[in-house]
Amino acid sequence: xxxxxxxxxxxxxxxxxxxxxxxxxxxxxxxxxxxxxxxxxxxxxxxxxxxxxxxxxxxxxxxxxxxxxxxxxxxxxxxxxxxxxxxxxxxxxxxxxxxxxxxxxxxxxxxxxxxxxxxxxxxxxxxxxxxxxxxxxxxxxxxxxxxxxxxxxxxxxxxxxxxxxxxxxxxxxxxxxxxxxxxxxxxxxxxxxxxxxxxxxxxxxxxxxxxxxxxxxxxxxxxxxxxxxxxxxxxxxxxxxxxxxxxxxxxxxxxxxxxxxxxxxxxxxxxxxxxxxxxxxxxxxxxxxxxxxxxxxxxxxxxxxxxxxxxxxxxxxxxxxxxxxxxxxxxxxxxxxxxxxxxxxxxxxxxxxxxxxxxxxxxxxxxxxxxxxxxxxxxxxxxxxxxxxxxxxxxxxxxxxxxxxxxxxxxxxxxxxxxxxxxxxxxxxxx
Amino acid sequence: xxxxxxxxxxxxxxxxxxxxxxxxxxxxxxxxxxxxxxxxxxxxxxxxxxxxxxxxxxxxxxxxxxxxxxxxxxxxxxxxxxxxxxxxxxxxxxxxxxxxxxxxxxxxxxxxxxxxxxxxxxxxxxxxxxxxxxxxxxxxxxxxxxxxxxxxxxxxxxxxxxxxxxxxxxxxxxxxxxxxxxxxxxxxxxxxxxxxxxxxxxxxxxxxxxxxxxxxxxxxxxxxxxxxxxxxxxxxxxxxxxxxxxxxxxxxxxxxxxxxxxxxxxxxxxxxxxxxxxxxxxxxxxxxxxxxxxxxxxxxxxxxxxxxxxxxxxxxxxxxxxxxx
Numbered sequence: 001x002x003x004x005x006x007x008x009x010x011x012x013x014x015x016x017x018x019x020x021x022x023x024x025x026x027x028x029x030x031x032x033x034x035x036x037x038x039x040x041x042x043x044x045x046x047x048x049x050x051x052x053x054x055x056x057x058x059x060x061x062x063x064x065x066x067x068x069x070x071x072x073x074x075x076x077x078x079x080x081x082x083x084x085x086x087x088x089x090x091x092x093x094x095x096x097x098x099x100x101x102x103x104x105x106x107x108x109x110x111x112x113x114x115x116x117x118x119x120x121x122x123x124x125x126x127x128x129x130x131x132x133x134x135x136x137x138x139x140x141x142x143x144x145x146x147x148x149x150x151x152x153x154x155x156x157x158x159x160x161x162x163x164x165x166x167x168x169x170x171x172x173x174x175x176x177x178x179x180x181x182x183x184x185x186x187x188x189x190x191x192x193x194x195x196x197x198x199x200x201x202x203x204x205x206x207x208x209x210x211x212x213x214x215x216x217x218x219x220x221x222x223x224x225x226x227x228x229x230x231x232x233x234x235x236x237x238x239x240x241x242x243x244x245x246x247x248x249x250x251x252x253x254x255x256x257x258x259x260x261x262x263x264x265x266x267x268x269x270x271x272x273x274x275x276x277x278x279x280x281x282x283x284x285x286x287x288x289x290x291x292x293x294x295x296x297x298x299x300x301x302x303x304x305x306x307x308x309x310x311x312x313x314x315x316x317x318x319x320x321x322x323x324x325x326x327x328x329x330x331x332x333x334x335x336x337x338x339x340x341x342x343x344x345x346x347x348x349x350x351x352x353x354x355x356x357x358x359x360x361x362x363x364x365x366x367x368x369x370x371x372x373x374x375x376x377x378x379x380x381x382x383x384x385x386x387x388x389x390x391x392x393x394x395x396x397x398x399x400x401x402x403x404x405x406x407x408x409x410x411x412x413x414x415x416x417x418x419x420x421x422x423x424x425x426x427x428x429x430x431x
Numbered sequence: 432x433x434x435x436x437x438x439x440x441x442x443x444x445x446x447x448x449x450x451x452x453x454x455x456x457x458x459x460x461x462x463x464x465x466x467x468x469x470x471x472x473x474x475x476x477x478x479x480x481x482x483x484x485x486x487x488x489x490x491x492x493x494x495x496x497x498x499x500x501x502x503x504x505x506x507x508x509x510x511x512x513x514x515x516x517x518x519x520x521x522x523x524x525x526x527x528x529x530x531x532x533x534x535x536x537x538x539x540x541x542x543x544x545x546x547x548x549x550x551x552x553x554x555x556x557x558x559x560x561x562x563x564x565x566x567x568x569x570x571x572x573x574x575x576x577x578x579x580x581x582x583x584x585x586x587x588x589x590x591x592x593x594x595x596x597x598x599x600x601x602x603x604x605x606x607x608x609x610x611x612x613x614x615x616x617x618x619x620x621x622x623x624x625x626x627x628x629x630x631x632x633x634x635x636x637x638x639x640x641x642x643x644x645x646x647x648x649x650x651x652x653x654x655x656x657x658x659x660x661x662x663x664x665x666x667x668x669x670x671x672x673x674x675x676x677x678x679x680x681x682x683x684x685x686x687x688x689x690x691x692x693x694x695x696x697x698x699x700x701x702x703x704x705x706x707x708x709x710x711x712x713x714x715x716x717x718x719x720x721x722x723x724x725x726x727x728x729x730x731x732x733x734x735x736x737x738x739x740x741x742x743x744x745x746x747x748x749x750x751x752x753x754x755x756x
Contacts, residue, residue: 001748032756051755150685153713169717169755176685176716177755 002086003052005036005074007067009172010048011341012145012163013219014041016068019061023047028056030076037073042219043308043344045337051170052076057083060090070171147174154179159293164345182342216306227368231284231403235363236412240420242379242394248426262379262396263299263353264324266419268429270374271295271315273418274349280415281348283369284405298347298367299327301334308334309367311347320429351376361397371406372415375399396423432613440582440614441471441547441603444589445509447618449479452507455593458485459494459511459548468513469549469608495521495546499528499598502544507593512548515564515602521546522567529598530573545592547601550578551642551692552740554606558728561736563693565641568600569670569702575599575623576670580644582612584667587621595623604642626673628680632660635750636680638703639690640665643741646722647690650746661750669699677703678710685716686753690741695723717753722746 007017018040024030031053039048050056058075061067072090075083145162147155151174155162158179165182167174213221245265252258274281274295282291295316298309310330312323333339350367355378364375377397384393398419402412422428435443449455456479461468463476463486476484487494491512498510512518518525525546532540552561568576575597579585585603592599629644630651639647644665651661662680666673681687687707689700704719722741729739 032751148716149712150714150716175755 002081002083003076004072005076007069007071007073008048009069010039010046010166011041011043014069016066017041018066019063020045021063022059024056026056026059030056040215042215044339050076055079146172150176151179158183161346164342166341185342214305220306223368224365227366231366233401234404235399235401236416237361237397237399238416238420240396240423242396245423245426246394258321260320260324264320264327265423265426265429266351266376267297267312267315267323268320269419269422270349270351271297272422273415275316276418277415279411280372280407282371282406284403289406292348296347298350300350300352301331303335308344309347309350310334310339310344355379361399363399364401366401366403371403373401432615434611435582435614437582437585437610438471438608440586441589442473444586446475448590448593449483454505455507456483457509458487458497460487460489460513462486462511491517491520492524495524498544499524499542502542503540507543509545509547512546514560515548515550516560516562526571530571534573541596542598543596545599545601548603549605550602551604552729555731555733555736557731561729565602565669566693566697566699569699574670577623577668578602578641579667580641580665583614584621586614587619588667591620591623606642624668624671624673626664626666626676628662629665630663632662634659634684635661635686635688635753636664636684637661637688637690638664638677643690643692646741646743646746649743653743653747654750674706681707681711682714685714687719688722688749688753690722690746692724694726695721696726698723720749720753722749
């Protein structure tokens, strides 16, 4: 029996993938579930498994090559079986598709209507890039997720956003085991693994050369352009007195040997504040403002090719020590490209922190379909006025970018005041 | 419990019902003196005599017509088709008369007859003698269609069929006539329209009837070696269909494979797949998959015959498909 090996949609925003390496070669006997190839998606490197058994007769895309989701990249068949018609069909389909075409009209009945929808951060409904002036290409509106009826039913009962689940069935169909795996995926262990590697050095680039675009770079370009050109951004900056937070951090380190970063405290502070301002924890859908029942904080992590935002789920309900361990683990795996899709999907609010580069303040572009992103500067020692006296204090500037369709200036200011209140009285973050 | 063949089980069902009810009689080609082409009627002529066990000419429409007429006036005929391949000649009597009169007479005329005989492939009897025709008969409102897979079911169902006031198409299988199984000694019947779980399992539901139950059981054994526990549901009566036993199983396993010996095109498995997808939509983790005969006339060649029929390996393959592994 002939099994077409088609490039699976391994992340909800994936439109094309690069075959990093083939784990099986032409002529190898494969069985269902064998790892065929490692695929670089826009988010991570993932393994693609065989959906049929037989002999891997033909590899159509060499290692290092790219293919659109749904494209035929190999053929599994019985040893003597005639695969010429399958190959001819594939060649015809490829010829019909425009050159670098993203979601090619794949030569498969079950071809995914590959959604170029900008759904990295996945609300259950596909974010609808609203209205004028820049409607996305027509195809972007569909954003259809393929899932078995049972998988849909379980996801709905368990409040799992299907878009955050990677499908392992034919054509990337989400099936029961995928949703159950998503639900069961354990929160990272409290004793975090080995220390995160220092950020990778900037690769040496020869000036004057054109750099090829990685999948991740394309996704960043598309989604953030869309956000910047669609969502009317405005910015509100506050300065936060961090002396108490600095002291708390030192106490935890000295007394408990627990290391908590300012960013961990900030994640907790934002999560708590978001529960009090549900409209900030919301998405513009075009028809409504969808507020989210849960608070999932995305934390932007710089990786060699770009950046990715692993998600701390239900951060409002987690202890700050657990948040610290989780972020450490997520960031380390993000740099290794080992994050599972559900670990970088579904955030409802994002924090981008450039404090480690000693940045005073900056503005960030909203990560759609969220409504706000917080850009965080460094905690700096500086002269401050205390009781009409000049003194030395710790200060940190944070800037909230808001989508004005959802959040107005006064709301942004109130939300930031709550974040500031919590950080200036950080004992409340340990509750 | 005694172990007997399906042939003996069918024979004793008819014998017991003929002893119990004098209106029951048997007619067909070679059913009397020769005691049946497949010896299902062995000894009945000797016990009940020529008035109740009648040899007929080779004229299937006449056999059916006599049975229909006798049933209309209160007899309970059992008409044997030497095989259901020949029942095509009797279709007008079955479809236009047996199935219709109770309805068209406003319930005044009943047709309590049984038409029975082997259906499906035997071994190398080729295109005209290897056909599974259940999909033809289940299509007709007014008919009851029964297809047993074990000696016990065969006896209990045939007794119920003889006692039923509707025309019952009772399709046996030549390959199963020698199948042995436990059959209670004491009087029993099995209600028409009641399915049966032939093997319990939690991972996948396989629906099969008649000889396909054998394919499915063998497939279930192969799957068990890989840790897959298949549940095998045998509807036993195809019309009326015991949907509930199928739905209950599918709701447990979330997957369904239907195995049938008939052709795929508009086969009875399509009816089951249709009902399952509608009633169990939110419980399904994979499309319903059918394992059927090939869409060609049955070849004579032994190898091709094997390729034509649903084999256990093909059932295993279908199960793997719905399990995504």
